[in-house]
Amino acid sequence: MLADQSLTIRPIHSKADRKAFIDLAFRLNADDPNWVPPLKGEALGLITPEKNGWFSHAEAQLYLAERGGKIVGRISAHIDTLALTLPAEQGFGPGVGCWGLLEAEGRDLAHALIATAEQWLRDKHMVRALGPISMSIWEEPGLLIEGFDHPPTIMMGHHKPHYQEWIESAGYRGVKTLYTYDLDITKEFPPLVGRIIAAGEKNARIRIRKVDKSQFDKEAAIILAILNDAWSDNWGYVPLTEPEIVDVGVKLKPIVFEDLIRIAEVDGEPVAFMIVLPDLNEAIAPLNGSLFPFGWAKLLWWLRKPKVRTVRVPLMGVVKRLQSSRMASQLALMMIEYIRRSAVAEYGASRGEIGWILEDNQGMRSIADLIECKINKKYEVYERTL
Incomplete structure (x- = not known):
């Protein structure tokens, strides 16, 4: 758990926490005409182990950030045990964990959330982090860095432009670019x-x-x-x-x-x-x-x-x-x-x-x-x- 003045970042456990995790994305993206609100039932299913077959070979910890009793940020940290067995030249391999589903009200908060996810991965003996991957590589990999002016199609992500600077200023470098045509x-x-x-x-x-x-x-x-x-x-x-x-x-x-x-x-x-x-x-x-x-x-x-x-x-x-x-x-x-x-x-x-x-x-x-x-x-x- 990380605390900074009135800011608290805590792991989530309850059904109510998962609902708050999903609802935050709706609030923070409400002003973006090109963000497509997912069906909440589908979004909840993604982060609920009993409803997502990916968890049969993966583990994850989700975090919520609160300030003054208000939810202001979220992130997931996760490890795919199948990905750990793959050759390193194919992107994953031994010691590689991931984070994703990042939403935050500001740059410093985004850095704090990423640091929290990184610490969870370190505690699990991971030595390298990939992100954002939400949560399987088959779901929504990568951060949108070009093409903000039109909505995404089914099963593709959409993010605000400033997230790129937030992630890169947290010490991350691009490892792979994905295109849509x-x-x-x-x-x-x-x-x-x-x-x-x-x-x-x-x-x-x-x-x-x-x-x-x-x-x-x-x-x-x-x-x-x-x-x-x-x-x-x-x-x-x-x-x-x-x-x-x-x-x-x-x-x-x-x-x-x-x-x-x-x-x-x-x-x-x-x-x-x-x-x-x-x-x-x-x-x-x-x-x-x-x-x-x-x-x-x-x-x-x-x-x-x-x-x-x-x-x-x-x-x-x-x-x-x-x-x-x-x-x-x-x-x-x-x-x-x-x-x-x-x-x-x-x-x-x-x-x-x-x-x-x-x-x-x-x-x-x-x-x-x-x-x-x-x-x-x-x-x-x-x-x-x-």
Whole structure:
């Protein structure tokens, strides 16, 4: 516990504390027109061990800062035991802990909260801190450092510009930049892309198919197998565990639409996938975090057949053995084009967002350049030796 005059930073334990932890973000971001209030039930689930499968291989301590009886700041400190087993060159590794979910009324308070999280990590024998990561790498990694002028899409974070200076002045340096790309999907792709797609369509070995939602578990297993192979060498990759897979299935199944998720097969073998989600943030933004009294009805109606401006590509992957081949790009472009057509025709979308993409993922960045995407947001993951 840290105390400074009337300031107290204390670990949270109760249900009421968790509620206060969530409510603070609503108060501190109320003046930001581009902040999207999360559904409070979802936000509480993230920080409640009984409701988040990530805690099956992780531990966390959340802190609240109070001054004069008023909640003025928050932070999480956490350790992913799976991440500790990974090679250090992939971002985590032995002795690496994390912090995230930072909200604070001022710079000095932010420094005090970060110092508190760091001490918890030291007490757990961690020697290096990464942040902000909230809380799994699969949720909201990184701090927004560019792209404050428009709202985030589903499952992406949004932060105030001054947080960058607060974190860097606490002794942190950027270790990895993550990009999201913006694309006008009402326009046809350049002629070269069209020729690549047309050639793929003439190749009898290739099949691009929609997922079958009636076989949800089977399709999810196919996608997960490709993901684990395709992403296994990526910076920050931590394998999803069975409890997390169950959680993801429950959360995403309502916004899974068969024509927006494609699996590529070569000679009958699934070798690539692409997941696109309608931007749920467009539907929940007006609800201010609550499904009551009428928010649930509005959301259910929207989910029947969403009409959205934006769709997001959170995940795509090609098996490792094909990643350096021309076919990898061809499969990716075919899936992008087929989903683009469906997104425009069936969901009224006009904009796509791809990412996040690691700064050194040259394969994906080349595809983004080929279809004339533009970087619209940058997120930074920071590190510091403890």
